[in-house]
Amino acid sequence: MGPGSGDLVRLDPMAIALDEARSAGRSGEVPVGACVVHAGQVLARAGNAMRSTHDPTAHAEMRVIREAAARLGNERLNGCDLYVTLEPCAMCAAAISFARLRRVYYGAADPKGGAVESGPRYFNLPTCHHVPEIYGGIRATDAAELLRGFFGQRRAGGT
């Protein structure tokens, strides 16, 4: 491995997603973050922004999918991988399928709102046309700890 290729080797997309989650939490959003990676490059990174943008669809996954597609000028993110700190919900799971993402890496499971291993288990439906490779539980403890901290503070009247 020669010099100059170091950035590629050090790319840690889930750390980027966790940074975005932390940043979202500081803005009063539920702390979930995501990024889209293509050929070793980060195409898009974002956290939840439903409150700040007054957009109920502005989940971290939706934001990075939309931005990555805009950057590529293509509604299909062929060969792209999504990293997200929380199990995607049904809205995001369907968007992942529509965008033809290659792989999805997610952190904490979400028994209440998730749609991958929980709820409708979207990618297992016979009507789901594109199923990415899926890897759950990536740095799940860090992701879950952020969420627990956020909701604990809210219950304590912090927000």
Place this chain on the structure above:
Amino acid sequence: MGPGSGDLVRLDPMAIALDEARSAGRSGEVPVGACVVHAGQVLARAGNAMRSTHDPTAHAEMRVIREAAARLGNERLNGCDLYVTLEPCAMCAAAISFARLRRVYYGAADPKGGAVESGPRYFNLPTCHHVPEIYGGIRATDAAELLRGFFGQRRAGGT
């Protein structure tokens, strides 16, 4: 009914949604259209725009939900009703729930991609927190005819 109230009485939101579907079809998009109505006023109207905007999430429903929320400055569309020419998919059904729409009126059923009476039947899931009133089959023949015409033309090499 006195003069001046005529506009309210004549509001036909599904006709507006069908107009948007036709317009989308003319642009090479799958012809689906939608609008959001609040207090007798159309807050947002749009058709599918996945191809033209390079956005896999740009279903008609998503576009009108986002625009209506932006106009109201609120991620929750309390008291708002959605009209859409085709049964919503899982992405849009979840967005409808997140947006707290009051009622959903849709046209044609979509056994392949729908998520209301078909597939995951999103609003019947125990994890779905907000369930709107739902009315299907509204001008379903008109909506289905638009889709049949579009796909018939595509099969014939028209697109």
